[in-house]
Amino acid sequence: MPRSLPFMTLGLVLSLLAACAEFPEVGMNPPATAVAPPRLVPIDGILVLADALRPVGAAVGGMQARTAALRTRAALLRRM
Numbered sequence: 001m002p003r004s005l006p007f008m009t010l011g012l013v014l015s016l017l018a019a020c021a022e023f024p025e026v027g028m029n030p031p032a033t034a035v036a037p038p039r040l041v042p043i044d045g046i047l048v049l050a051d052a053l054r055p056v057g058a059a060v061g062g063m064q065a066r067t068a069a070l071r072t073r074a075a076l077l078r079r080m
Helices: 005-020 044-053 058-079
Strands: none
């Protein structure tokens, strides 16, 4: 008999007992004194800055050309 079998059996029995337990807290409404959720940080400024830093036009074309050249070179190296 494997040494881990008793531990696995114990784990199975405990999980079955926990599954049969009742949890009345699950259906309760939160009390009126509950802490309000935190305010979220506005990210509009970050999104505008990200759009301003995004490359456009010739810069994108240059990157695409460089990417294509590197992919071609990688394909040639794979064939060697």
